Amino acid sequence: MSDPVAQPRDTGEGVPRPPHDPVPPVAPPPEAGAWPAGGADGPRPVSAGSSPQAPGASAVPPDAASDGEVPPNGPPWPYPGSGGTPHAEEPGTPYGSQPPSFGFPVHRLSPLVLLLDPVRMLPSMFIPLVGVFFFGGFSPVSYGVAAVIFAFSVAYSAVRWATFTYQVVGDRLELTRSLVSRSVRTIPLERVRGVDVSASLPHRLLGLAVLRVDTGASGGEQEGELDGLTLAEARRVRTLLLRQSPARTAASGGESDVITRAPVRWLLFGPLSGAYLLTPFALLASAAGLVSQLRGEYAVDPRSAWRFLGWMGDRPWLVAVAAVLILIAMPLFGTIMYAIFNWGFTLRVQGSSLVAERGLFTRRTVTLERRRIRGFELVDSVLERRAGVARLWAIVAGLGDSTTRGQLLPVAPRAAAGEVAGRVVGPFTTPLTRHPPAARRRRLFRATAPWALVAAAGVALASIPVAVTGLVLALAGIPLGLDRYRWLGHAFDGRRFSVREGSLTRRQAVVERRAVVGWTVRESWFQRRAGLVTVIAGVGAGSGGYPAKDIGTAEGAEFARTVTPAWITPFLAEPHPGRNT
Amino acid sequence: MWLAEAVFGYVLMVGAALLVASWFGGDEVSWLPGWLTANLGWLPVALGAVLAPFVVLEPFRRYAVHRWELRDDVVFARSGWINREWVFVPVSRIQTVDKKQGWLERLLGLGTLEIKTASYAGSSSIKGLEYAVAARLAEELAHRAHELRDDAT
Numbered sequence: 001m002s003d004p005v006a007q008p009r010d011t012g013e014g015v016p017r018p019p020h021d022p023v024p025p026v027a028p029p030p031e032a033g034a035w036p037a038g039g040a041d042g043p044r045p046v047s048a049g050s051s052p053q054a055p056g057a058s059a060v061p062p063d064a065a066s067d068g069e070v071p072p073n074g075p076p077w078p079y080p081g082s083g084g085t086p087h088a089e090e091p092g093t094p095y096g097s098q099p100p101s102f103g104f105p106v107h108r109l110s111p112l113v114l115l116l117d118p119v120r121m122l123p124s125m126f127i128p129l130v131g132v133f134f135f136g137g138f139s140p141v142s143y144g145v146a147a148v149i150f151a152f153s154v155a156y157s158a159v160r161w162a163t164f165t166y167q168v169v170g171d172r173l174e175l176t177r178s179l180v181s182r183s184v185r186t187i188p189l190e191r192v193r194g195v196d197v198s199a200s201l202p203h204r205l206l207g208l209a210v211l212r213v214d215t216g217a218s219g220g221e222q223e224g225e226l227d228g229l230t231l232a233e234a235r236r237v238r239t240l241l242l243r244q245s246p247a248r249t250a251a252s253g254g255e256s257d258v259i260t261r262a263p264v265r266w267l268l269f270g271p272l273s274g275a276y277l278l279t280p281f282a283l284l285a286s287a288a289g290l291v292s293q294l295r296g297e298y299a300v301d302p303r304s305a306w307r308f309l310g311w312m313g314d315r316p317w318l319v320a321v322a323a324v325l326i327l328i329a330m331p332l333f334g335t336i337m338y339a340i341f342n343w344g345f346t347l348r349v350q351g352s353s354l355v356a357e358r359g360l361f362t363r364r365t366v367t368l369e370r371r372r373i374r375g376f377e378l379v380d381s382v383l384e385r386r387a388g389v390a391r392l393w394a395i396v397a398g399l400g401d402s403t404t405r406g407q408l409l410p411v412a413p414r415a416a417a418g419e420v421a422g423r424v425v426g427p428f429t430t431p432l433t434r435h436p437p438a439a440r441r442r443r444l445f446r447a448t449a450p451w452a453l454v455a456a457a458g459v460a461l462a463s464i465p466v467a468v469t470g471l472v473l474a475l476a477g478i479p480l481g482l483d484r485y486r487w488l489g490h491a492f493d494g495r496r497f498s499v500r501e502g503s504l505t506r507r508q509a510v511v512e513r514r515a516v517v518g519w520t521v522r523e524s525w526f527q528r529r530a531g532l533v534t535v536i537a538g539v540g541a542g543s544g545g546y547p548a549k550d551i552g553t554a555e556g557a558e559f560a561r562t563v564t565p566a567w568i569t570p571f572l573a574e575p576h577p578g579r580n581t
Numbered sequence: 582m583w584l585a586e587a588v589f590g591y592v593l594m595v596g597a598a599l600l601v602a603s604w605f606g607g608d609e610v611s612w613l614p615g616w617l618t619a620n621l622g623w624l625p626v627a628l629g630a631v632l633a634p635f636v637v638l639e640p641f642r643r644y645a646v647h648r649w650e651l652r653d654d655v656v657f658a659r660s661g662w663i664n665r666e667w668v669f670v671p672v673s674r675i676q677t678v679d680k681k682q683g684w685l686e687r688l689l690g691l692g693t694l695e696i697k698t699a700s701y702a703g704s705s706s707i708k709g710l711e712y713a714v715a716a717r718l719a720e721e722l723a724h725r726a727h728e729l730r731d732d733a734t
Contacts, residue, residue: 517670517671517700518669518670518674518704518705519668520666520667520705521667521669522664523664524664525663525664538698538699539699540674540699540700541699566671567671568655568669571669
């Protein structure tokens with residue numbers, strides 16, 4: 001705090017930095033203003049020759065300097081964290097606190113990221129650039145400004161690259177980022193639950209990959225991401241990270257047993273899931289967003305927009321054509337997008353892990369530890385049910401973003417899904433028990449009553465459209481409610497239990513008994529009158545809780561008791577908790 | 582087992598009655614006139630009249646319903662008033678046990694115990710325990726959880 005540096009910025013930054021400084025204690029503190037030297041870590045004992053990045057590492061900081069933005073001595077560099085001064089002014093104080101990292105090389109991302117980053121920043125720079133050219137015209141000045149913006153972004157990514165290091169120290173992975181403020185993220189290797197390697201199209205062109213470390217922490221903040229490793233390095237780091245985690249056999253390659261390789265014709269099922277049908281709208285929406293952004297630039301006033309709408313209104317056939325085009329585009333785009341994401345879906349067993357790979361341009365690899373898989377979930381929509389296909393997810397303990405990562409199969413025929421589920425988790429063939437008839441009444445009531453109320457309100461307000469809409473929806477609620485009831489069910493086969501619910505989207509979860517961490521029984525006022533309860537099995541995986549909705553009161557207690565006898569039986573000995581003693 | 586049946590439900594919602602009553606008493610004046618001005622001045626009265634039985638009923642109902650029990654290493658808690666909820670959490674799956682005390686609770690010497698597991702559906706909070714009981718229970722649970730500890734997922 002008593003740092004004598006004049007710029008407050010530097011004092012502020014200087015304080016938190018040294019304790020985390022990744023510079024190994026063996027290296028003397030860098031000299032004042034020698035930040036670029038800090039970047040050129042060639043001389044360090046660490047990454048010297050072993051790392052393939054070493055040549056690049058020493059090559060780049062001069063680049064950054066040659067942009068003329070890193071004065072060799074001065075703190076005015078806009079990123080205070082990168083200024084070397086504070087090091088010099090607190091000579092050697094807290095370096096000792098850094099655990100020695102002998103033999104654990106410090107690594108950087110591949111310098112090829114430098115090619116990638118500016119390209120990736122282009123979209124965000126697009127608007128300012130357009131602005132520059134719009135206001136300045138194509139004059140030398142605007143070219144100059146554009147060049148500065150570009151150089152700035154290049155320098156930014158260079159600095160970011162140079163200040164980001166990762167290393168495996170003993171049993172943990174440390175990610176150090178020292179751009180503005182210094183932060184060290186430490187991930188104990190035993191917490192590594194999966195390593196996810198993916199590559200977008202630009203990444204693949206350059207032979208790079210993004211490696212994500214999944215720690216099972218709730219917030220995405222806690223997970224590590226290494227964006228821009230060479231493929232070989234990504235593979236090496238994955239091996240290293242998984243070495244000490246129980247999933248180690250996965251990394252060692254070993255025997256790899258392909259469970260499924262999705263045939264291309266399965267891709268045709270994709271659009272049935274519904275979400276992909278909306279892709280044209282997503283595209284339209286992003287186009288509209290772009291237009292509205294540009295509107296600010298080109299000052300399109302609302303009046304001309306209205307005129308345009310009026311012009312459209314005068315030509316209904318044009319609107320019709322557009323609608324037809326969108327209708328045609330929906331399944332087409334849906335299929336294309338789906339195919340791009342799920343191309344060549346492969347699920348393999350590698351040692352004790354499952355490895356799922358997919359994607360046409362961005363190849364995504366997800367590694368799931370088998371011993372963390374607690375069950376599976378089968379989901380289908382109405383359309384998919386007609387076509388006899390379903391989606392399959394694994395219920396994995398401590399997997400963030402499980403809806404995309406836990407996917408075991410793309411939309412696939414039910415039989416195939418069942419087979420894969422059987423191999424990954426275990427077959428579940430026990431038929432589900434239906435819930436009591438009171439549940440049907442409740443489902444019907446819930447599906448129709450709100451709309452009936454709307455209809456009644458419409459009648460009361462003498463508003464015919466409201467009344468008719470309410471009535472139609474209420475009538476539509478009848479089959480819906482019946483269907484919902486039809487699929488309600490629960491079962492237990494001794495090792496796993498299963499609950500099913502839903503109609504438009506039906507989901508059946510099959511969860512292992514050992515995964516249950518608790519039970520919650522809910523009873524609303526209506527349910528109490530109908531003698532029903534909702535029994536929710538708390539599971540520390542997947543969505544957290546899997547409910548058996550509207551199960552009979554006694555039946556629900558019995559269900560929970562059969563699944564986990566030791567927990568529930570003592571409480572059933574006395575009058576059922578449902579009774580208000 | 583030192584608890585079992587003996588420590589069954591406590592001074593629960595006596596405090597809540599005060600809270601709820603003072604809340605409605607003070608609030609109706611403050612937020613209603615904000616946007617439904619003078620000519621609706623009778624509304625607080627009507628609302629108060631409608632809510633009065635609830636204000637009286639809810640605490641007693643809650644006090645009657647809310648229960649907790651630790652038996653055979655399973656924590657059981659019942660809560661709710663109109664909708665009811667029973668939660669069973671085996672001690673071996675508990676991840677954290679927190680005890681909390683709001684200002685009102687401090688005033689009345691009560692505390693809240695929060696039991697968290699890996700899943701939201703297995704987590705519960707027990708409100709309105711005597712503070713000493715909450716503290717003791719928290720400690721007990723933490724110890725037992727530690728002894729029985731497995732992966733808790």
